[in-house]
Amino acid sequence: MxxxxxxxxxxxxxxxxxxxxxxxxxxxxxxxxxxxxxxxxxxxxxxxxxxxxxxxxxxxxxxxxxxxxxxxxxxxxxxxxxxxxxxxxxxxxxxxxxxxxxxxxxxxxxxxxxxxRILKFQSYLSHQKQFEDMLLEFEASSRFRVNKRILYKKIFPKNNSNYVSFKNEAGSNGVCFTFELNKEFAVLYNAAFHHDMKTYTPENLVVKLNLIVKNLNLFCIESAVIGDIKDIHKFNGNTGINIFNLYETMYNIESLINSISSFSESEIMTIPKTNEHIASYKLEEYYLKNTDAIYTTPTIKGLIELAKLQIEFKKHIHKGLSFDYDIFHNKSNMEYTFDQWDRIIARLNIEDEDEVKKIKELKISFVEAYNDNSYEHFLSLRRRR
Structure with a gap:
């Protein structure tokens, strides 16, 4: 103008x-x-x-x-x-x-x-949010929590405020995280449930499983219960892997890996079908027979006897003997539990008398070993939790 x-x-x-x-x-x-x-x-x-x-x-x-x-x-x-x-x-x-x-x-x-640039940044934030929501669904039914930001960066190493890929890409080392994770877990799964101990011994099977847990940036938030395996690299560390429930831990990890694979448009891992309770007790049996010591946090006397008793029960009862891990810290409550176990054993429909006798002897062995624990020891376990 x-x-x-x-x-x-x-x-x-x-x-x-x-x-x-x-x-x-x-x-x-x-x-x-x-x-x-x-x-x-x-x-x-x-x-x-x-x-x-x-x-x-x-x-x-x-x-x-x-x-x-x-x-x-x-x-x-x-x-x-x-x-x-x-x-x-x-x-x-x-x-x-x-x-x-x-x-x-x-x-x-x-x-x-x-x-x-703003649209890309919003897309980046939205993608991260969707990833975190997916992990929240996993956490709702798991003992584990996930370091979400670190895991996101492993799966989508190139994503930033200016670039967003919805597919898992190789990082600076040329390795695709999801592909390597699937391959590693598939080998571990097959070794565990097809008893390929030439690949992994039961002891390093759990070590390898714990490495996968760490690689997924998972950490157990629950208090340690009897049978939880220690993380030998951390003082009083809890891996979240329990020797009485190895199958459930592996199934939980498998579901997470498949969710991640689906989210990152990677190939979903196909695991051979197995009979759950048979695979579970076989895995525990192999673990016990080939491991000199069971490193758990917290621990009690009679732990090995209890694991053997659970193995025998899982041959006949899908989930083995039911008990609350917290009652191990209370001797008076355990007396009631022992009576319940006696009634369950009496109702077992097993034709082989030797097998019934073996179960009864294992139960007695556990009770005797358990009663050797001192009251002060149980107090210390409770304080550690």
Whole structure:
């Protein structure tokens, strides 16, 4: 708007100059005529002084032509100068308009770039939120909690506020986390439930399972119960893996891996079907037979006898003997539990008397070993929890 006003003022100045030039030209024209009339006494005799000779009129016409030519020349030059100036003003306006247009387009591009960046950042946050919601579903039915941000970065190593991929990509080391995790767990699963102890011994089977737990950035939030395996790398650390329930731990981890694979559009792991309770007690049996010591937190006397009793029961009862791990810390409550176990043993539908006798002997062995625990020991276990 300001430039347009300046242009109008500039044109008005030129028009004033042209008007002045026109007045000057008219004045010169008038002076020439008056000078001619005075010099040649054109009006002394009135109308009689007007000549009838063509040569006189021809000379007068030449005078008029010359005088008017000067006036026309002044006007022509003025109009030409006005046109040139107007052209310059238009060129200046075009340049200014082009500059404004370039500035506008630059700002618009910056605005679009910023909007695109914000959209990518929102997409990144939304993707993270969906991932965390998926993990919350896992946590709702698990002993474990997940360090969600670290696990997200392992699965989507290249994702950031400017780039979002919905598929699992290889990191800087060239390794795809989900693919390697699936492969490692499948080998571990097959070793556990098909008893391939050439690949893993029962002891390092649990060690490997714990490594997978750590690789998934899982940590157990529940208080340690009898049978929970210690993390030997941490003081009083609890892996969350229980020797009485190894199958459930592996099944829990398998479900998490499959959820992650589905979310990251990776291949879902296919695990061979097994008979759950048979696989479970077989796994525990292999673990006990091939491990010199059971490192648990907290621990009690009679732990090995209890594990063996559970193995025998799981051959006939799907989940073995039911008991609350907390009652191990209360001897009086355990007396009631022992009576319940006796009633369950009496109702077992087992034709092989030797097998029934073995179960009864294991129960007695456990009770004797358990009763050797001191009251002070149970208090210390409770304090540790």
């Amino acid at each position: 300001k430039n347009e006003e300046n242009s109008i003022l500039e044109i008005d100045r030129w028009l004033k100059w042209l008007k002045m030039a026109a007045y000057v030209g008219i004045g010169i024209f008038a002076v020439i005529l008056i000078t001619y009339a005075i010099k040649f006494r054109a009006f002394y005799d009135g109308f009689k002084a007007i000549s009838n000779l063509p040569n006189d009129w021809s000379a007068f016409g030449s005078l008029l032509s010359g005088a008017s030519s000067l006036l026309g020349a002044v006007g022509t030059v003025g109009v030409m100068l006005l046109a040139i100036n107007q052209f310059k003003i238009q060129q200046k306006q075009i340049l200014e308009q082009s500059k404004k247009q370039a500035e506008f387009e630059s700002k618009q591009l910056d605005k679009w770039a910023e909007e695109a």
